[in-house]
Amino acid sequence: MFRTTTHYKYWIFDDEDELYRRRQEANHRFIRDNITLINVKPDEVPKHFLTMAEEVALVNYYLSLLRDFCRRFNPPIPKYVTSTSIQYFKRFYLNNSVMEHHPKHLIVTCVYLAAKIEEFNVTMDQFVKNVKGDREKAAEIVLNNELLLLHKINYQLIIWHPxxxxxxxxxxxxxxxxxxxxxxxxxxxxxxxxxxxxxxxxxxxxxxxxxxxxxxxxxxxxxxxxxxxxxxxxxxxxxxxxxxxxxxxxxxxxxxx
The missing domain is CATH 1.10.472.10 (Cyclin-like)
Incomplete structure (x- = not known):
């Protein structure tokens, strides 16, 4: 049954080369689209833009923050929700640059969407109580980025877990x-x-x-x-x-x- 799912068809890859190519394309695409806006010469690109390796490191850093957020969440989040939110986050940044979309905003959006998809019932008010800082702004960030996240992962929302x-x-x-x-x-x-x-x-x-x-x-x-x-x-x-x-x-x- 798994082999008929969108998870298998679109998110299981033959080798790491394809993952590398996608991340590299996302990095190069952002640099190409923005290099003229800040008047950067080609040989100065490393000074003004992140490399793909730096982007991967940032994604992993914010991934650890996402896991910590889920561990501290009240009421306790089931492991299915944590796993789904992590995979949404990783799918998003497989084809998109952190220079274009700040991972801090995607953390809460991924968790909120995963909670809905995995039927972990929590209201927006309950959700933002787990966020440090401005809770009203956090709710706005989630709502503003939810459609973006859905679009970037091609509305393929069902995750199969081990x-x-x-x-x-x-x-x-x-x-x-x-x-x-x-x-x-x-x-x-x-x-x-x-x-x-x-x-x-x-x-x-x-x-x-x-x-x-x-x-x-x-x-x-x-x-x-x-x-x-x-x-x-x-x-x-x-x-x-x-x-x-x-x-x-x-x-x-x-x-x-």
Whole structure:
């Protein structure tokens, strides 16, 4: 079913080269459109504009602020809302420059839109109570940027998360690996699973891997923290193709951590 969604069709990419190209295009497009406005010579561009690498660093910085905002939110925000808001934020800046749209304004807009899409009912008054500073201005920022955000992510609002797959894999492990000396209580893995998913938010993993792949990687990572191997379960899961799948998953886990 996932392969029929807009998430898969438009937001899962074959490799990091495509992500690099999109970010580079957004950076170059802003510089091209604005270089004449401030009368900058081509050799002076680095002094007046951000590089793509600097833009990525800024996006990651504000991404950490978005996560902190969600953690402090009252009433507590479900992890689905946090995950959706993060992915809206990352999608927005995959094709747009921070020099054109300030990330500070997109943080609150992404969280507010994610809350609506994930049916986390919170009024605007309740929402802005979580914002430091001028709450009236915060509400205005959200409302002014909501349509912009919708347009820039092409109104593709449904996000598929790894959480449901994680629950399914944990149930499957309990059922299929009862006789195994390890993995007898995969519930122990939950803290490390959450840590892994949190770390993935700071990478491009959500652009490159499907949610079920991320879920399985999180479980492998958590098992490894207990000195346990998931290879037995992976062999059951993938059958004759298990060696290739195990190599693929281990390669990704090493590259991400």
């Amino acid at each position: 959480y449901r797959s994680i629950e399914g894999f944990l149930i499957d492990i309990k059922t299929r690996c009862k006789s195994s000396s390890s993995n007898q209580d995969p519930e122990r893995y939950r803290q490390h699973i959450d840590t892994f998913i949190d770390q993935c938010f700071l990478t491009d993993a959500f652009f490159l891997l499907c949610p079920n792949q991320l879920a399985l990687l999180a479980i492998i990572y958590a098992a490894d923290k207990f000195g346990e191997s998931m290879d037995e379960y992976l062999q059951i899961l993938f059958g004759d193709n298990s060696s290739n799948e195990i190599a693929f998953l281990h390669k990704w886990m090493i590259s991400m951590l």
